[in-house]
Amino acid sequence: KNEVEQSPQNLTAQEGEFITINCSYSVGISALHWLQQHPGGGIVSLFMLSSGKKKHGRLIATINIQEKHSSLHITASHPRDSAVYICAVTGSGSRLTFGEGTQLTVNP
């Protein structure tokens, strides 16, 4: 069993739909990260959180430390949101442990 598990693996949505990607982890963490990887390969850090909820534009990330679970929500999805979304966690150091990623495709 992976230390970080994401679901779903693949997600196809229509433009405008509300999207949720889930992440569960089984280890102690100091922080959880949501990353976005575009088709060209570049990775952008969307959120780093250790408790509660963060919002940036149409993106919302939540974490429940007791349940070891985090969700990434995208409101009013758009084709440009199509990318791979990766959940990762850090323990005591800076080293990241990654989930397998969720391939999101938003159709116009």
Add this chain to the structure above:
Amino acid sequence: GAVVSQHPSRVICKSGTSVKIECRSLDFQATTMFWYRQFPKQSLMLMATSNEGSKATYEQGVEKDKFLINHASLTLSTLTVTSAHPEDSSFYICSASVAGASNQPQHFGDGTRLSIL
């Protein structure tokens, strides 16, 4: 915001060539940088942790003589793939976080797509 520059973005070369990839933090200092490898449709795999002024820490199964890492300054780490072979073809990407600060986000380079013919 913090920017990491990785160069080159793409390399195509013959088998037996050594290839150097640079990872540079442009507007912050990074005591530690990380090097990852990613195969198509797979997650990132940590290869090594690069520490400024000391030897890199390699993950199990990664040959340190094959993948040479140098982190000579707080803003630059290099990965050299020595005597590259077709099986070394992959996407390589680095990341760094701000030195001396705990619980900081990782900043990623744009990656290098390496193709060995």
